[in-house]
Amino acid sequence: MIETRQLTKRYGNLIAANEITLNLKEGDVFGFIGPNGSGKTTTMRMIATLLPPDYGECYVNGKSIYTNPAEIRRMVGYMPDLFGVYDDMTVLEYLEFFAATYRINGPQRRKVCEEKLELVDMAFKRDAMVSQLSRGQTQRIGLARTLLHDPQVLLLDEPASGLDPRARIEIRELLKRLGEMKKTVIVSSHILPELSDVCTRVGMIEKGIMLVDADVTEVMKMSRESLIVHVHVKERPEAAAALIQQHGDVENVSMQGPRIDVTLRKSVEDYSFLPKALIDAGFALTGFHEEEINLETAFMRLTKGKQQ
Numbered sequence: 001m002i003e004t005r006q007l008t009k010r011y012g013n014l015i016a017a018n019e020i021t022l023n024l025k026e027g028d029v030f031g032f033i034g035p036n037g038s039g040k041t042t043t044m045r046m047i048a049t050l051l052p053p054d055y056g057e058c059y060v061n062g063k064s065i066y067t068n069p070a071e072i073r074r075m076v077g078y079m080p081d082l083f084g085v086y087d088d089m090t091v092l093e094y095l096e097f098f099a100a101t102y103r104i105n106g107p108q109r110r111k112v113c114e115e116k117l118e119l120v121d122m123a124f125k126r127d128a129m130v131s132q133l134s135r136g137q138t139q140r141i142g143l144a145r146t147l148l149h150d151p152q153v154l155l156l157d158e159p160a161s162g163l164d165p166r167a168r169i170e171i172r173e174l175l176k177r178l179g180e181m182k183k184t185v186i187v188s189s190h191i192l193p194e195l196s197d198v199c200t201r202v203g204m205i206e207k208g209i210m211l212v213d214a215d216v217t218e219v220m221k222m223s224r225e226s227l228i229v230h231v232h233v234k235e236r237p238e239a240a241a242a243l244i245q246q247h248g249d250v251e252n253v254s255m256q257g258p259r260i261d262v263t264l265r266k267s268v269e270d271y272s273f274l275p276k277a278l279i280d281a282g283f284a285l286t287g288f289h290e291e292e293i294n295l296e297t298a299f300m301r302l303t304k305g306k307q308q
């Protein structure tokens, strides 16, 4: 659905996007992660045909940004990180105004606007003035506006920035829904953990260079040097730790309060020996689970040393 090859943009000596190659299918929700100024907006604007690249190719649903920009714009909904809203309009008027620019006319216009308001859970504010919406509500109206022409591809630049935790969760739920609707979504963020449970793929960019592009599960796996297992026993945790330490597959054991953190040797994946050894030795096992790596840890580990 989105295919870029060595997409490149330079500003003087600065290479804002350096040979970005991407391949996203229908239903992919691609988390585009990177610090400020790393090239996320530049890349998305090139895909949206709003910024001409200096080099490289980009196809959306098989259409080239060079030869079919108008068709691409019909297929793409782009939500910039900052967008203005007009003060003296109600929510519905605002959406109808943009629907008109997409040539959605007649009774269809009101219907489409109301549908999108439902989708972003803002129907209850249809008659409120746009100027009186909270930031999270404004973001949701922005998303409704991006969805008006029912684009197959969505490019969302930091849709959750500046939102409180509840509004962030709501945006995440919405992203999930868009993936389920088989849209192809690119969503940028520099806040890493918030994307992990909605994205199917993750791209990590720094200084214009895509350092990692993989499935979320793959990213987690790649970033993990060795497995860590958290163990809780009812009594005598120090004695349990000493017992675990003796096992040949265990690299290191440390105590985190009452919790025993067991680091396994590299490439050891089967840790079923741990509960067995503890139970055989008479310990009452009360907790046992593998440490989860979040995207933030993954990003730090995977990009370490790759950029200066």
Ligand SMILES: Nc1ncnc2c1ncn2[C@@H]1O[C@H](COP(=O)(O)OP(=O)(O)OP(=O)(O)O)[C@@H](O)[C@H]1O
Residues within 6 Å of the ligand: 011, 014, 016, 034, 035, 036, 037, 038, 039, 040, 041, 042, 043, 081, 190
């Ligand atoms: N019009 C421009 N002229 C010169 N430099 C630019 C221009 N637009 C962007 N840049 C530079 O290109 C680099 C990439 O910017 P971009 O906006 O793509 O980053 P970003 O990853 O979206 O950042 P943020 O998370 O802050 O939005 C930055 O160093 C930025 O200063």
